[in-house]
Amino acid sequence: MLQKRIIPLLFLSENKIVKTEKFKNISYVGDPLNILKIFNEKEVDEIILLDISKRKKNYKLQVELLKQFASECFMPITYGGGINSLADAELILNMGFEKICLTHVALSNPKLIQEISDNFGKQSVVVKLDLKKNLFRKLKVYDYLNNKFINEDINHYIKKIISLGAGELVINFVDNEGTRAGLYDADLLKIDLNIEIPIIISGGVNSHQNIKDLFKSRIDAVALGSLLVYFGIHKAVLINYPNKDEKKELTEFLFKE
Structure with missing residues (x-):
């Protein structure tokens, strides 16, 4: 059995790391390269970096910043945001990013999943699904950029993206995102x-115990935002990550008979 992973999930907006709550209320966290250096020192498992600048008009890939980020990162790193073609994916992978994360484009142009997988291998393709409850409290795949729900069964959609060549799946619970309200079975x-x-779960995780409980289910990793960048009820910025002893305590039950 592969060891479970704890992954910092960072939002990039222009040249800043930011945090959101339910995809709203954007708050400044810090300088991307400074935060990367801290996570390097803490020897994190890997990092997911998602550029949310595409929410603004005239979006362009921040090539120079991304080159710096990739060159200074000591651990595997996944990048998502503004990847709309095979050429975009090739550019990012050639910088040194290990995986490409597709969100909106996986909905609007699912064939791109297959193109990237066929050219660079399925291990390089991550698809992120944002799930949100509709007016009837039914959990649906949500397209944030167009503010609409996808009228397709979640599990059917997951099977489709796997068949296209996705090598990893991030499932994000929008209603919990950034709230630290807890994510449960x-x-x-x-x-x-x-x-x-592999399945990565994200959205609202609020404690080490919450992580440990989630790891008892059939998931491979948790992706954490607020829990790793904030401290206390007033959300003071404090970059943190479980140390070796804490990580062992979170995962050691997995290796018992």
């Missing part, structure tokens, strides 16, 4: 976790 009930690719 009840949130996972609508999702068939018995699939053949």
